[in-house]
Amino acid sequence: MLDVVLIDLSGRHPLLRSEISASFIDSDQLVLDARRLRFAGPQELTAIVTLASSASTDGRDVVLRMPDDEDVASYLQRMNVVDLLAPIATIDGTLTSQRRVDCSTKLLEVTALSPGNADSIAESLGRMGESQLSNRTAMAAFHGIAELIDNAVTHGRAGSSGAFVAAQAYSGLTSKRPGLEFAVCDAGIGVLPHLRQNPTNAYIADDETALRRALVAGVTGTQQMRGYGLSDLLDATRRGGVGRLVLRSGSAIASVVVRQKRIITCRNVTTPIRGAWAWLRVRVP
Amino acid sequence: MTQVKPDPALPTTYAVRRHGTFLATRALAKTALRELEDTLAAATADGTVAIDFTGVVAMSISFADEFLGRYYGMLSTSLDAPPAVVLLTGLNDDNFESMTVCLQRRELVAAMANAEGVRLVGAPAVLNQTYHAAGDLGRFTAVHLADRLGISAPNANNRLKRLVAARALIRHRRVAERGGKEFSYETPSPPAAMPSVA
Structure with missing residues (x-):
């Protein structure tokens, strides 16, 4: 190979x-x-x-x-x-020697994500947003982060194949807009194979289509009434701020800019990755 | 047989806050649902149950769905199973929004209580109108409600079934004077001590 x-x-x-x-x-x-x-x-x-x-x-x-x-x-x-x-x-x-200062209200260092710590990480990030952002934007950030974490531990097989999260809040001193960036990467099943577990998605043949479909409400790899996570994330982001979601899985990448409307671009890429990577930035509008 | 109206001052309360202030994953929601069921079984709760969100700052829609979407889904399959009344309390605006989305997707409704009284969450306009009328009527039958709203009795019965399924309406059963069973209904009162919202 x-x-x-x-x-x-x-x-x-x-x-x-x-x-x-x-x-x-x-x-x-x-x-x-x-x-x-x-x-x-x-x-x-x-x-x-x-x-x-x-x-x-x-x-x-x-x-x-x-x-x-x-x-x-x-x-x-x-x-x-x-x-x-x-x-x-x-x-x-x-490498330099470093003296660590507790910056837990502004950053989450790269941390292995597992079903056992997923909710405590979400709790920390909820508090981080609360302390750094306006209430509406903090809520938007939490809802987005919560759905991405839940996806990673539910579908990304976090813990077995390896999944990692990190986050950084920023004050907006240079950009004029306070915000929060969050990323979660897993080396799990990936979006296309996950969606195809549901027979109604068997027609999806490539990663680009899989990412497009994953952003649509109600499209799920399970046979339950689920599949709203990414759509809810985008709705929450729009309600509370402006944002951008970048989702990469297999040989495709999707970028969604969320303002008044969603601007979605999906494309195939040369270098495939295993699993799924998601990056979310939510900023005060 | 007439059921005793639950004492609104003494609900069995399940504090969701025990799971944290920001609630994210479906796995945690499954734990919460199991605990809720265990709590109700241990308390042999057949009266009023308050699911209290005081102190919960936010919950994801996935959490809400796996926890209460499933719970209300189970309740809706058995109208006569306890508890008689389930009230959501301490919901802030964000948690109210999450509950609304979750219930609407499942075409379910729930009752919430706050200082202003008891109201529905996730309900379409027609069911909200029915619930307001029910509150005005006090104790009533389907025929009373049908007359009040100008709708047919079967239509009133269908609406009442949804409200009873949500444990938003207390249903009393008795033997009618001419034989057979007869139902009357009333809206629950909010618990005497309302929690403050996060």
């Missing part, structure tokens, strides 16, 4: 771009090259750890090349990326 052996994490928010810069070769190694990374957020952090964890579980050697930028390298350390990768990967680069 041809596996990704080198993922080039360069520039700002490289994993929110449609295409991931990756090289393929038949190899037992995965290199996450973050040397040219200039700005990272919860999506990059959780994806790095999920990719590494998944590759390690498959018996592959994992290497993380730390960012050349000291601030970015320090942020990766502060957000637990290095601690989580140290037992399973070779960390290539300079």
Whole structure:
């Protein structure tokens, strides 16, 4: 099987771009090259750890090349990326000693998500939103985060294949809009195979269609009256703020900008991922 | 046989807050539902049950669906099973919204109590109109309600069934003077001590 052996994490928010810069070769190694990374957020952090964890579980050697930028390298350390990768990967680069200050009202370091801690994480993030955002936007953020966490622990098989979450609230000093970013990545079944478990979705043949369908209310991989999570997330976001959801699974990515209306774009991408990645940003309107 | 009206001052209360202030997952909701059922079984609750959301800041619609969507779904399948009255209390605006969405999707309704009285959650306009009329009538029969609303008795009966299924209306059964069974209905009173909202 041809596996990704080198993922080039360069520039700002490289994993929110449609295409991931990756090289393929038949190899037992995965290199996450973050040397040219200039700005990272919860999506990059959780994806790095999920990719590494998944590759390690498959018996592959994992290497993380730390960012050349000291601030970015320090942020990766502060957000637990290095601690989580140290037992399973070779960390290539300079590490600094850090004195941790409790910032739990502003950030959630990368944390392994499991059915056992899902609700305490949701509770922490609910409080984070309450302390940093207006009430309506905080409620919108919580509803979105809650649905993504529930999806990951229910369908993403968090705990068995590895799922990770991270979040960061920001004050809006530079953007003028306070907000909250949340990411959850799992290496579970993925959206397409999940939806196809329900015979009514057997016609869905590709990842792009699966992502489009997953955003529609009532489309579910179960045979119960479910499948409203992502649609509810978008409704809640619109009620309480403005937001953006980026969902990646298999060989497709969907981006939904939520303002007065939803602007949905879905496309196929070159580099497939295992499982599903979701990134949500909710900001005060 | 006439049922005794539950004492509104002494409801069996299930505090949802015990599960946290932000309630997210279906797994947690399943736990809450099991606990609610155990609590009611242990209390042999056949009177008024208050499901109290005081202190709960927010719950996801998925949580609401797995917890109370399922609970009200079960209640609706058996009109005569206890409890006689179920009231949601302490709902803030956000939790009210989550409950409304969850119940409407399942075409169910529930009764909520606050300082202003008892009202329905998730109900279509026609059922709200029926409930207001029921409140005005005191103790009444389906025929009384039909007369009041200008609808047929079978139509009134259908509406009453939905309200009894939601445990939003107390149904009294007695033997009619000419034989057979006869039902009369009344709306429940809010519990004497209403919790404050989160």
